[in-house]
Amino acid sequence: MKFSDTKAPELHKARIEYVNQRWRDLYERQLDVGNRVIKYLILINSGGAVASLSLIGAMKTLDPISGARWMLALFLLGIVVTGLLMAIGGYRLGRVFRGWRNDTDSYYKDELDWEDVLKQDRDRARYFWIADALGWAAFLCFIGGLVIAARGLLFS
Numbered sequence: 001m002k003f004s005d006t007k008a009p010e011l012h013k014a015r016i017e018y019v020n021q022r023w024r025d026l027y028e029r030q031l032d033v034g035n036r037v038i039k040y041l042i043l044i045n046s047g048g049a050v051a052s053l054s055l056i057g058a059m060k061t062l063d064p065i066s067g068a069r070w071m072l073a074l075f076l077l078g079i080v081v082t083g084l085l086m087a088i089g090g091y092r093l094g095r096v097f098r099g100w101r102n103d104t105d106s107y108y109k110d111e112l113d114w115e116d117v118l119k120q121d122r123d124r125a126r127y128f129w130i131a132d133a134l135g136w137a138a139f140l141c142f143i144g145g146l147v148i149a150a151r152g153l154l155f156s
Contacts, residue, residue: 052068077141
């Protein structure tokens with residue numbers, strides 16, 4: 001059913017409210033989830049890098065424990081991967097926003113049915129494995145750095 005075919009004023013109003021709520025929902029999700037995950041990943045990898053550099057500086061050698069350079073490299077890689085996650089996440093959510101905006105504009109112009117607007121939004125918002133892979137890669141960089149640190153400190 002196209003926008004102008006919706007004769008019931010209460011349905012018209014409900015759909016307009018839904019469009020507006022969806023905009024707010026996408027915006028809030030983008031800010032909330034993205035900020036929490038990224039802050040965590042940056043915090044843990046940056047903390048690991050600072051701790052590694054502090055250890056290297058305090059011991060005045062590049063290898064105060066076995067694998068210290070690799071430990072630092074993993075923490076730094078975790079920071080870089082988190083940056084990629086931020087960039088890709090921003091682009092992806094921007095694409096969802098643009099699609100939603102364009103589809104709702106088309107709906108209001110009677111170019112799309114309401115059901116098509118919802119379907120296309122669902123299609124755009126489907127699972128995006130690359131974001132998960134980057135998030136897990138950044139976390140695994142941290143875990144790898146911790147394993148090297150634990151091994152070096154406990155077994156040196």
